[in-house]
Amino acid sequence: MAENSPQDPAVTATTPPEGHLEVDDNLDSNDSLYHSTYENGRRYHAFREGTYPVPNDEDEQDRMDLVHHVYSILLDGKLHLAPIDDNLQRVLDLGTGTGIWAIDFADEHPSAAVIGNDLSPIQPEWNPPNCTFEVDDYEDEWLYRTEFDFIHARELEACIGDEDLMLQRAFRHIRSNGYIELQGVDARFESDDGTLDKAPNAKLWMKHLIEACAKFGKPVDCAYKWKDRLIKAGFVDVQEEVRKLPIGPWPKDPKLKELGRYQAIQESKVIDSYTPKLFEYALGWSADEIQVLMAKVKNELRDPAVHLYLPVYFVWGRKP
Template sequence: MAQNEATRDAQESTAGAASSTQPATNIATTTLNEATAEVQENTGAAAPSQSAGADLEVDENASADGDSGYNDSIGTASYASSISSSIRNYKYEPNDEEEQDRMDLLNHIYRLLTRGYLHLAPINSNLQRVLDIGTGTGIWAIQFAEEYPSAQVIGTDLSPIQPKWVPPNCTFEVDDYEQEWLFKTKFDFIHGRELNGFVSDYDRLFSRAFKHLKSGGYFEFQSAEGDLFPNDETGYKAKHTLQLAAQVREASAKFGKSFMKIHEWKKMMEKVGFVDVRKVEYKLPIGRWPKDPKLKEIGKYQQVQQIQAVDAYAFALFSRVLGWSQPEIQVMCAHVRNELKDPSIHLYGKVHFVYGRKP
């Protein structure tokens, strides 16, 4: 997506709080500060780590930082094992549950971005019922249940891959969030993460969420954008990576589950009746090139996640939708992985948090 389109979305999300003539940096920061104030008022949590509008300063010594074999080891089994160990030992992790697959790694990245937040919606602390659609491995639902012991947390997914040992207030059900929802009792909070590119009809999905919320309840969607952005001129060297991102967006649109609908989430939520809808963006660096220590750490994890995601997205979409041969996909993916490992290339993605309240 073009940069001016992202700026327009940021401007819309801060209507009434900032003039549309303000720089995009100030606009995005205003949105983040408003969201932070609401969350702090209800939870007392610390402020999130950065705003999407803030420039990412490059560490000129990043390529020499750490072990000289670092870049060669990225993506190997030993490096992935080391990353997983680091995640399990991170201070906010409640137990030693496995965090070895990509979605659990993404959960860690999200919590680093938000300084431990599982959500940005200003929910209260005595929730009774919470729904996590498309729960995947269930790690968000499990952690939420541990942080909010008063809540009965239900995670739904088509695949029963969640662990058996979970908090007593957390359960999992096999269900398709794109089909009719059969819940009889309404929820205080409904959450969905990383479902961008996996929804065929957002109006229908958001309407169902609205219907199944109690009055005053919140709905929150969190997901990475289906695009990558050069932080500076070095990013344009990643021609295969930028091409892959563009073709994933093309394939997802042809498949009927576009990655670009993410920029319409705020308007869609408002359309079905949600109020106080807020949109917050974070920049997500790929690699250890940022100068800021926290962003450097986030970039280290995101680099691994992005490399793992290449095959996950490319093979299915490119072969079934775009008609590429397996050798063509393999060559493209090899080029992309090499570019993602290159410490001289400075790319970042964007993560969107959009939430609203049912009046």
């Protein structure tokens, strides 16, 4: 090793390097994207704190992965219904959550560069080489320089303040003949045999959830509007498919019975995740009132005499 010359002094503990970085003494500990806040025993994202009313802790991550499994059964193992090109180059997954959809899609399409964005950095560190994740707010202006072949968004109900604006941005960032697909549950319990009348608390909970999300500024009852909104944004060949998602193992069909078992667990977790913060802040409910209603709803959903399902919307369109 060459000796240090007077013109090239050694860097020592007492000789700071040229361009020494100064410390910002006014730095807020919440400036980090990786900080979190805690309420009601649950962890929430700190980046753009308060813009998303649902936790991001391990329990919620387990729920997100369970949702992916439910959709996999519902779609017979498919990740989408849009007739996309096999030679995709760029794909964007909005509100990627744990990143499980983006990872599976990247595995299926190794030639595609898949980006998943979310407010929470809860995605795994080890991913397919063609899959990356970003901490970002898709309700802000999009800064992507290259257009996408496919944009996917699942379960973003109660996550978007202005869907028309978000879809306009998506339209601008999709190449010609590229597709967008929205997947999500419409906020209404239904039954084909009238047993919804045996679940008055479930109906009451959904009514208040819709009200709370509206007051929070992130509507939850929006899936049935997606087809018209895609057309309004400029997409063509817009298609809509609605499938029934049973809650509980009451269906005779083996596939639907399995689906219902998983969704019963998932729906209970939805109640745990969505209710406390929304009902407290948006509706002014007390903790006791919230817990009592949650318990009543869960009991009704477990009742084998109650045969409820949720309509799940799959809506896709092409940019001309």
